[in-house]
Amino acid sequence: MEKTSTEAEATVAAQKKVAAPPPEKKVILRSSDDEVFEVGLSAASQSVAIKNMIEDGYADGGIFLFQVTGPVLAKVVEYWKMHAEGGGSSEELKKWDAEYANMEKDLRFQVIEAADYLDTQPLLDCLCQAVADTIENMSVEDCREYMGVENDFTPEEEAEVRAKYSWAFENP
Numbered sequence: 001m002e003k004t005s006t007e008a009e010a011t012v013a014a015q016k017k018v019a020a021p022p023p024e025k026k027v028i029l030r031s032s033d034d035e036v037f038e039v040g041l042s043a044a045s046q047s048v049a050i051k052n053m054i055e056d057g058y059a060d061g062g063i064f065l066f067q068v069t070g071p072v073l074a075k076v077v078e079y080w081k082m083h084a085e086g087g088g089s090s091e092e093l094k095k096w097d098a099e100y101a102n103m104e105k106d107l108r109f110q111v112i113e114a115a116d117y118l119d120t121q122p123l124l125d126c127l128c129q130a131v132a133d134t135i136e137n138m139s140v141e142d143c144r145e146y147m148g149v150e151n152d153f154t155p156e157e158e159a160e161v162r163a164k165y166s167w168a169f170e171n172p
Contacts, residue, residue, distance in 0.1 A: 024040040024041060024042060025040070025041045026038045026039060026040055026041070027039055027040075027041060027044045027050065027054060027059050027062075027063065028059075028061075028062035028063065029044065029050070029062065029063050029065055029073060029077070030062050030063065030064045030065065031065055031068055031069055031070040031072075031073045032065065032066050032067065032068060032069050032070075033069050033070050034070075035069075035070030035073065035074075036062070037073060037074070037077050039077055039080065039081075040081075040084065041054065042084040043077065043080035043081045043083075043084035044080060046080045046083060046084065046120055046122070046123075047076075047080070047118040047119055047120045048118075048119035048120070048121075049117070049118050049119045050063060050118060065117075065118070067113075067114070067117050068114045068117065068118070069110070071107070072107070072110045072111055072114050073114065075103070075107065075111050075114075076111060076114050076115065076118065076120070076123065078100070079100060079120075079123050079126075080120070080123075082096060082100070083122065097126050098130075100126070101126055101127055101129075101130035102130070105146070108127055108130065108131065109131075111123070111127055112124060112127045112128065112131070115127065134146070135147070139169075140168075140169060
């Protein structure tokens with residue numbers, strides 16, 4: 001007996017339902033400004049800190065991240081999701097990382113702090129490399145300004161350091 005088109009479609013649909021993997025478990029993350037993020041375990045587990053909290057049973061009511069604001073956590077979660085999904089080939093992922101790291105300076109530094117706090121080393125490496133690339137050809141003065149570092153040397157001390165380490169002050 002031959003199945004009708006509708007019966008065949010129903011059979012295929014039923015097989016797809018049976019073959020579909022169960023939905024991924026989620027963890028609730030709450031930012032310091034009370035934004036709530038529902039994140040898949042594979043994405044959130046890229047954070048060693050969150051992975052440990054989940055394994056130790058501290059994630060049942062959600063995880064409060066009191067040192068991370070909503071906009072910063074959104075950027076972190078964006079990175080986690082892309083890397084949890086694989087993001088394509090390694091070259092495509094490198095390109096995505098470079099585009100991701102191209103963010104406003106203050107946000108970049110806040111995401112670096114969050115990556116450190118959440119113990120997400122690949123994200124920390126990605127953004128620190130972006131900062132290194134940004135300051136690579138800057139003068140000492142430009143680098144100080146970019147990093148928000150005040151020069152606390154007296155003019156005499158600075159002259160001494162510049163003389164002793166003159167190679168460090170040469171422009172490439």
